[in-house]
Amino acid sequence: MDSLRNRLLFWLITLIVTVLIALGLLLGQLLKQFYAETMNKRMEKEAKALAILLENEPLEQIRIDLHDMGNELSSRITVLDRNEQVRFDSGRIAAISDEDHERIIRTILRKQQFPRFSVIEKANDVYYYIAPYGRGSERDGYVVLSTPTSSLKKVNQQIWGVLTSSLGMALVVMIALVFKIANQYVRPIEAATKVAFELEKGNYAARVPDGEYKEAGMLVRSINRLARNLQEMSRAREIQTDRLHTLIENVGSALLFIDHRGHVHLLNRTFQTYFHLEPSACLYRPYADVLPYRDVVRLIDDIFITETPIRRQMRLTVGIERKHFDVYGAPIIGTNAEWKGIVVVFHDITELKRLEQIRKDFVANVSHELKTPVTSIRGFAETLLDGAMKDEAALEHFLTIILKESERLQTLVEELLDLSKIEQHGFQLQLEDVDIAQVIAEAAAVFRQKAAEKQIDLHIESPSGLVIRGDRNRMKQILLNLLANAITYTPEHGRVAVEAEETKKEVLIHVKDTGIGIEEKEIPRIFERFYRVDKARSRDSGGTGLGLAIVKHLVEAHHGYITVASKVGRGTVFTIHFPKPGR
Incomplete structure (x- = not known):
């Protein structure tokens, strides 16, 4: 019986059956005794009545009456004289022979008592009742009344039949009531118990x-x-947990949580990405065994010791790179000043450091680039004021240098302003359909004379009808800057070529030269402002160091990009990738 309902039903039915059986047995015995006692009293009255009859009437006159009475009473009437001899016998009524019948009677008489006597013969009982009769104190004989117990058995069977059927019906009714009570009270309790078990397992939908x-x-x-x-x-906790998990996993900073025992309890996805550490190798292990950076371990040690927040900037080696981090660690104190652990946040400030360095380099380069022409102009002006003005040849030479340096200074300022304008978010191109061949021809025409002076072969090649959507003047500015660098860094008798071609998705413009080339490690930096591969030659050529930076921004403004391929001593190829119209 697994369920409460089944167990309760079992015990209630068992109790009811036991009570009904005990009640049936008790009632059966009481009824049996009652009927036997009633029968004994009836036989006693009948025997005394026969004795009175014999006392008042001669036996010979009432023989027929005695036969009729025996048949009427379903009993055997035997009359004995004072010598215990049979004078009358109504005849056999049970499976007991006459000899046994007389023997039983004499045995009873020898006991000198006259109660009922029963003997079991072939599974049949017979009740005997003997009453003496006579006038006065003189005893004339005995009247023996014997009755078989078949009637008593029949009555007993009837009694048991009635009891069995009554108690059976009572049992059925009680079982029905028990089932009804069980369904009414136990079934909801059982259902509630099952739901409670489901709630215990975490199934809150039960x-x-x-x-x-x-x-x-x-x-x-x-x-x-x-x-x-x-x-x-x-559900609210799940939503809150999901939000917290999403926040922790997608926050831009690396997050590390260490419990009060010093074991790593949590690290987010950014931490794994920054330091290339797998959670399986870190979780639930001491932080000193997991973190390979002594500076970070020392910071965590200090927080455990001081129990105060600490912020430090660190430069850590991750793989082959050196990265800068702003590391902030703080203790987590729960209610009742309970120590929960430490949370450490790593902010990657490598890009900020790089931008700060670029800013410093930019300020230094601008200062240097401005200082050079200003110093030249000031120096030659002071020389003229000191008396060189009287020498017409020196005057003309110095004024020419001052003019050249002032033009260089003007070019630097103009390019700085142009670059600043291009980098602004509000910068817009004047878009139109631009013929690539025509723009290449116009840009090449500007450098024909300079190329001829250095005996450089300036070659252009572009298929006719090649059109892109762009700003004509800005595209011409891109080609002018690239051609200026190509001719500047290409020695005499070299070759510079501008070629255009069309692919399935792009329009490509190649600017090739046979110049000094660029080392591979220098290529990622050539588009930085004021960066020069050959600083001495660049300054002598009048360059500002801003041309390629302007080119890169203008190409990107056209939704394109620029690539570089170069070999030292063999030349360089700049390739501009413009998307085709409609893409």
Whole structure:
């Protein structure tokens, strides 16, 4: 019996059956005794009545009456004289022979008592009752009344039949009542118990089915209300946990949580990405065994010791790179000043450091680039004021240098302003359909004379009808800057070529030269402002170091990009990738 209902039914039915059986046995015995006692009294009265009859009437006159009375009473009437000799016998009524019948009677008489006597013969009982008769104190003989017990057995069977059927019906009614009570009270309790077990397992969607539970309805409603509250609380907790997990996993900073024992308890996805560490190799292990950076371990040690927040900037080696981090660690103190652990946040400030360095380099380069022409102009002006003005040849030479340096200074300022304008978010191109061949021809025409002076072969090649959507003047500016660098860094008798071609998705413009080339390690930096591969030659050529930076921004403004391929001593190829119209 696994369920409460089945166990209760089993024990209630067992109890009812036991009580009914005991009651049936008790009632059967009482009724049996009652009927036997009644029969004994009847036989006693009948025997005394016969004795009175014999005392008042001669035996010979009442023989026929005695036969009739024996038949009427379903009993055997035997009359004995004072010498215990049989004077009358109504005849056999049981499976007992006459000899046995007389023997039984004489045995009873020898005991000198006249109670009922029963002897079992072939599974049949016979009741004997002997009453003496006579006038006065003189005893004339005995009247023996014997009755078989078949009638008593029949009555007993009837009694047991009635008891069995009555108690059986009572049992059926009681079992029906028990089932009804069990269904009314136990079934809702059992259903509530099952739901409680499900709630214990964390299944907060479990409910007790609706129904008419009457007295148990309050329990059912309470269980369902508890389940709904737990489900809402669980759902709210899941939402909060998901939000917290999403926040921790997607925050831009690396996050590390260490419990009060010093074991790593949590690290987010950014931490794994930054330091290339797997959670399986870190979780639930001491932080000193997991973190390969002594500076970080020392910071965590200091927080454990001082129990105060600490912020430090660190430069850590991750793989083959050196990265800068702003590391902030703080203790986590719960209620009642309970120590929970430490949270450490790593902010990657490598890009900020790089931008700060670029800013410093930019300020230094601008200062240097401005200082050079200003110094030249000031120096030659002071020389002229000191008396060189009287020498017309020196005056003309110095004024020419001053003019050249002032033009260089003007070019630097103009390119700085142009670059600043291009980098602004509000910068817009004047878009139109631009013929690539025509723009290449116009840009090449500007450098024909300079190329001829250095005996450089300036070659252009572009298919006719090649058109892109762009700003004509800005595209021409891109080619002018690239051609200026190509001719500047290409020695005499070299070759510079501008070629255009079309692919399935792009329009490509190649600017090739046979110049000094660029080392591979220098290529990622050539588009930085004021960066020069050959600083001495660049300054002598009048370059500002801003040309390629302007080119890169203008190409990107056209939704394109620029690539570089170069070999030292063999030349360089700049390739501009413009998207085709409609892409």
